[in-house]
Amino acid sequence: MTPKISRFLLKTLAWLPVFYLLWYLTRESQAMLMAAALKPLIGLTFPVDVPSLERGSVLTYGIEVPARLTAQGGEGSFLGTITLDVLIYSCGIPLFMAMMLSSLEYRWPWWSLLGGVAWLLLFEAAALYVSLCYNTLNMLHTLGIDTHWLMGLPWNAHLSLFAQTTFALVFPSALAVIVWAAFNPAYFSRLASPHAKRV
């Protein structure tokens, strides 16, 4: 490993605990922010009202499914709940912050920091929405209900696993690296190139 890369890695590892702590301490605010951001989108796209409840970093959504859609049929409805942990989707933010401060050279990159976090929050909201959708589809499928009830979406085991893998597992932390590289192309190139000089 080269001295430039080692320095960057050590600085990032030094900053990480600080930002993980800050990020963990703000979990309730993050959950409130995400619940507020998702409310209009869910209201527009779901066929029923979906009330949400925030507890710590966990968002719980209640989905009222008409009983006539089930195999047993009948009157009324039943309430299915989907729980989503906001921190799983935002765990790239402390990594992004640590990498940004580790690639600091001449001035504090306030706009890049804010811009990057804004992109990651936008992704977080999108990922939470997609997760709510595929979890709801999985619930409907398990109960033997035609999933087309939810926005006409079909159920597909492969698509469900693909959505879970990409949105909940891979992208939360991978996007932090991608956004960092996008906001620091010159620094990235200098780290990667054996001959590049500071400009």
Next chain:
Amino acid sequence: MKRYAWTYFILLGILFAVETLPSIQVFTVGAWTQFLADLSGNLMQIFDSRVVVEGSNLKNRETGFAVSIKAGCNGVEAAIILAAAILAYPSGWAKKGLGMILGVLAIQCLNLLRIISLYYLGEWNQALLNVAHLYVWPGLIILDALIIFLVWLHWQKPADSSAGLA
């Protein structure tokens, strides 16, 4: 840079679509996950005779505490992210091949450390296990993939470095 980014995202999409195919999950990802459980169990038994492997679970025979290694815990996703980054870069196939083999090996070594650390962390404190498992280790594994990619880029010929991302 734009061309590289597009190629990278397209490759990433294709590789994840293939990885999540049911047949690949059962015969390749599942088998790899089981291999990792056996390997980490065998490594731990060198210094801790209480550890036993039951299926894909690592279990303490005295306390009954166990951690289960599942798809998503096997480092395959980080390996795919690294492989896509290397494949998308304009370089020779030999260098790409070597970069992917050594890179995936390095990711899997760190993943073994992750599995073993999570087992002992869980024995000590369940809440800390959840924090480390769900939030901290995914970031560290991705950081590892980034560092491997940077080292690989650095190892490229000077001519290559000017043709790529800069």
